[in-house]
Amino acid sequence: MNTSRIIHATEISKRFGDKTVVNNISMSVFQGEIFGLLGPSGAGKTTLVKMMAGIDIADCGEITVLDMTMPTFKVINKIGFMSQSDALYGELNAFENLEFFASIYGLKKAQRKNRIRDVVDLVNLNDDIKKPINQFSGGMKRRLSLAISLLHEPDVLILDEPTVGIDPVLRQSIWNELRRLSQNGTTIVVTTHVMDEAEKCDRLGMLRDGNLLAKGTPEELKKQTGMQTIEGAFLQYGGARQ
Ligand SMILES: Nc1ncnc2c1ncn2[C@@H]1O[C@H](COP(=O)(O)OP(=O)(O)OP(=O)(O)O)[C@@H](O)[C@H]1O
Numbered sequence: 001m002n003t004s005r006i007i008h009a010t011e012i013s014k015r016f017g018d019k020t021v022v023n024n025i026s027m028s029v030f031q032g033e034i035f036g037l038l039g040p041s042g043a044g045k046t047t048l049v050k051m052m053a054g055i056d057i058a059d060c061g062e063i064t065v066l067d068m069t070m071p072t073f074k075v076i077n078k079i080g081f082m083s084q085s086d087a088l089y090g091e092l093n094a095f096e097n098l099e100f101f102a103s104i105y106g107l108k109k110a111q112r113k114n115r116i117r118d119v120v121d122l123v124n125l126n127d128d129i130k131k132p133i134n135q136f137s138g139g140m141k142r143r144l145s146l147a148i149s150l151l152h153e154p155d156v157l158i159l160d161e162p163t164v165g166i167d168p169v170l171r172q173s174i175w176n177e178l179r180r181l182s183q184n185g186t187t188i189v190v191t192t193h194v195m196d197e198a199e200k201c202d203r204l205g206m207l208r209d210g211n212l213l214a215k216g217t218p219e220e221l222k223k224q225t226g227m228q229t230i231e232g233a234f235l236q237y238g239g240a241r242q
Contacts, residue, residue, distance in 0.1 A: 004031040006187040012061030021047050023210040034188045036201030043207040045191040046160055053081040053158045080154035084161050086141040090134040094144050105152035119147035139165035157188045195231045213237040
């Protein structure tokens with residue numbers, strides 16, 4: 001693993017009303033690693049990754065991506081963000097959605113065609129490319145959202161629960177692709193509450209109620225808690241729902 005720090009959060013907090021949903025979190029993500037944010041529903045994973053992607057702003061603390069303080073438009077083209085709520089145009093078909101986002105990302109015509117073909121292959125949507133999005137299932141929308149986040153081959157990929165609603169075979173091929181991208185230098189942050197996906201990450205941050213309970217490699221976290229599984233380690237660190 002490369003040691004250049006690509007994402008760096010320093011003591012960031014975020015409140016909604018009187019509720020602190022991200023509480024004084026500091027962490028770094030290094031080039032070419034897959035960093036997983038693991039935590040139950042409501043832990044603050046989405047809020048944290050949105051601040052990394054520059055979509056939301058921390059109340060205090062600082063986040064830098066590629067040494068630029070977020071949020072800034074300067075790195076927006078270097079980040080691929082896949083949100084949980086699919087930001088797709090329902091009236092358009094899949095191909096038109098891809099074309100639209102490719103033009104936003106500034107992909108040239110020839111490059112656009114190749115990239116669209118590659119990402120559509122990857123998420124296995126070839127047969128549905130002409131179908132309007134409002135006829136897509138939830139899983140198909142997830143796959144298209146993932147394809148869109150990959151279109152411009154970003155240096156940093158931030159994926160919020162990318163494999164929810166996706167069948168195990170495709171999920172495996174998506175993880176294979178994430179690994180291939182990371183080996184080629186892409187830095188990836190992925191949120192999940194699925195333990196077997198957490199095991200696939202190079203490092204993990206365990207979140208609960210806005211607090212970063214622990215971080216480390218899956219092996220380190222298991223070893224430190226004397227547990228055989230990530231789930232066991234998470235519970236030891238205080239991740240259990242009360
Ligand atoms: N815009 C908002 N206004 C008010 N509260 C919010 C807002 N966005 C998130 N929250 C609250 O912040 C907390 C953390 O939410 P967040 O979506 O970050 O959690 P999460 O870990 O991503 O959960 P999930 O796995 O269910 O997506 C929750 O209590 C949620 O209700």
